[in-house]
Structure formats: structure tokens, C-alpha cells
Amino acid sequence: MTNFTPVSAAIGGALIGLAAVLLTLFTGRIAGISGIFGGCLNLASGDKGWRIAFIAGLILAPLAGGLVGFPLAAPEMPASYVVIVAAGLLVGFGTRLGGGCTSGHGICGIARLSPRSIVATVIFMAVAVAVVALTRHGFGG
Amino acid sequence: MVAGAALVCGFIFGWGLLVSGMVQPAKVLAFLDILGAWDASLAVVMAAALAVSGLGFALIKRRQRPLLAAQLAWPSKTEIDAPLVTGAALFGIGWGLVGLCPGPALENLASLSPRIIVFVIAMAAGMALHDFWQQRRLTTREAATFAAADR
Numbered sequence: 001m002t003n004f005t006p007v008s009a010a011i012g013g014a015l016i017g018l019a020a021v022l023l024t025l026f027t028g029r030i031a032g033i034s035g036i037f038g039g040c041l042n043l044a045s046g047d048k049g050w051r052i053a054f055i056a057g058l059i060l061a062p063l064a065g066g067l068v069g070f071p072l073a074a075p076e077m078p079a080s081y082v083v084i085v086a087a088g089l090l091v092g093f094g095t096r097l098g099g100g101c102t103s104g105h106g107i108c109g110i111a112r113l114s115p116r117s118i119v120a121t122v123i124f125m126a127v128a129v130a131v132v133a134l135t136r137h138g139f140g141g
Numbered sequence: 142m143v144a145g146a147a148l149v150c151g152f153i154f155g156w157g158l159l160v161s162g163m164v165q166p167a168k169v170l171a172f173l174d175i176l177g178a179w180d181a182s183l184a185v186v187m188a189a190a191l192a193v194s195g196l197g198f199a200l201i202k203r204r205q206r207p208l209l210a211a212q213l214a215w216p217s218k219t220e221i222d223a224p225l226v227t228g229a230a231l232f233g234i235g236w237g238l239v240g241l242c243p244g245p246a247l248e249n250l251a252s253l254s255p256r257i258i259v260f261v262i263a264m265a266a267g268m269a270l271h272d273f274w275q276q277r278r279l280t281t282r283e284a285a286t287f288a289a290a291d292r
Binding site: 003004005006008009010011012013014015016017018019020021022023024025026027028029030031033034037038041042049050051052053054055056057058059060061062063064065070072073074075076077078081083084085086087088089090091092093094095096097098099101102103105106107108109110111112114115116119120121123124125126127128129130131132133135136137 | 143144145146147148149150151152153154155156157158159160161162163164165166167168170171173174175176177178180181182183185186187188189190191192193194195197198201204206207208209210211212213214215216218219220221224225226227228229230231232233234235236237238239241242243244246247248249250251252254256257259260261262263264265266267268269270271272
């Protein structure tokens with residue numbers, strides 16, 4: 001393990017958990033980012049205000065971080081736009097079909113002991129591990 | 142009020158991803174890469190997040206209602222069905238290809254990186270495609286029901 005950072009991981013994880021609890025405590029909503037974002041895109045749905053506000057807060061965090069010595073590192077992305085577009089489509093379609101992503105299923109759902117979320121999290125983790133094993137170590141790579 | 146609370150929660154959530162490093166696709170991929178130089182940090186992030194949210198949700202369940210809303214909008218479905226399994230698998234493929242799930246993808250928009258912007262547009266298109274397909278399936282089924290009723 002070369003880059004294991006347990007302390008910052010524990011602090012960051014606790015903040016994520018705190019944000020999920022506060023959102024539910026105040027608004028009754030689940031802090032699932034795919035659901036929050038998906039609801040913004042749905043033209044029929046009327047409750048967009050809080051969704052847009054949550055995403056605005058999410059984007060403001062690294063901007064504020066830059067001011068206090070926590071700058072956002074330039075994200076490392078694949079060179080190929082074909083891979084980026086394919087991955088984006090899969091993440092978007094898959095999270096809507098499966099009803100959640102890492103936050104909604106992986107954190108909020110498991111914390112509520114939802115069997116659906118536990119199954120979904122095991123599946124997307126296992127599949128993602130397999131995809132990384134194939135792309136980084138498979139095919140003679 | 143509700144939007145203000147959501148803004149603060151999004152801000153705290155964003156700080157969590159930033160401090161833990163999970164906003165970086167490379168760090169997420171290092172966790173998923175169990176055959177390489179494995180970085181277990183994401184497991185610690187999840188454990189800490191689950192400890193706090195598990196306790197918090199247990200306390201919230203005892204309340205009558207949220208502070209700013211009439212009731213909890215929690216999912217009530219318990220069935221493990223095909224869409225759940227298929228959707229989770231498709232999401233896993235996309236996540237493994239790039240190392241971005243929806244939260245970090247949106248947060249990284251702050252970097253104004255063209256590749257992030259393209260990813261978020263594709264993600265939104267994937268969601269819209271799903272909703273359009275669901276809508277069509279529903280209307281086709283309704284039409285079929287009406288046609289059957291006419292006969």
C-alpha cells in the first residue's frame with residue numbers, strides 16, 4: 001500500500017456521513033448524488049431548488065478549499081474521449097436504473113441496513129474491481 | 142430554508158470528498174486496483190461515513206418528522222430485482238473505467254477540466270436516456286392495455 005491515507009480518509013468519511021445525516025434531519029431527503037442530480041434533469045419534477053443548492057454546495061467546497069490551503073488537484077482522466085463518454089453514459093444510465101450510486105446505496109442505504117443497497121454496493125464494487133483488473137492487468141497489460 | 146440546508150450539506154459533503162481524497166479519480170482507481178499498488182483509503186472513508194450515518198439515521202428514525210419537511214422521503218422498496226442488479230453492474234463498469242462516480246464528477250466541475258465537463262454531460266445524457274426509455278416503456282404498456290381493453 002503506497003498511498004494509504006487513513007487519517008484524512010477517516011476525517012473525510014466522517015464529514016460525508018455528517019452531511020448525509022444533516023440532509024435527512026433537515027429535509028427528510030437521502031443524500032444520493034445520482035438521485036439529486038437526476039431529479040434536476042427531470043423536467044416534470046418541481047422540487048429542483050434544494051437539488052441545485054446541494055450540487056452548488058458540492059462545487060463550492062473545492063473553491064473554498066483552494067482559499068484555505070486545500071486546493072483541488074487537476075483530476076487525472078483517461079486520454080481517450082471515447083472512454084470518457086462511454087463511462088459517463090454507463091454511470092448515468094446505470095445509477096438511474098439501479099436507483100443509486102456510491103453515496104445513495106453505498107453510504108445512506110447501507111447505513112439504513114437496506115438489503116437492496118447492500119446488494120447494489122457489492123455488485124458495483126465487484127464489477128469496478130474486475131474492470132480495473134482487466135484494463136490495468138488483463139490482456140497481457 | 143430547505144435550499145439553504147441543502148447548500149450547507151452539499152458543502153460539507155464536498156469537503157468530505159476533498160479531505161479524503163475521493164474527489165481524485167486516481168485515488169479511487171487505486172482502491173479498485175487490488176492487483177496493483179492497492180490503496181485501502183476508500184474502505185476507511187466508507188467505514189467512517191457509515192459509522193456516523195448509521196448512528197445519525199438510528200437517531201433520526203426516532204423523530205416524528207424532519208426539521209424542515211413533513212416527512213422522511215426514504216425509499217420503501219425492499220425487493221432485489223433485475224433493474225437493481227443490472228443498473229449496479231452498468232454503473233460498476235463506468236466507475237471502473239474512469240474512477241468517477243456522480244459526486245466527485247460534479248465536484249470536479251470546479252476544476253473546469255474539459256474532460257470532466259464531457260464526463261458530466263455524458264452522465265446527464267445517460268440519465269436522460271434512462272428516463273426517456275422508462276417513459277416510452279410505460280406509454281407502450283399503457284397503449285397495449287388500452288388496445289386489449291378495446292377488444
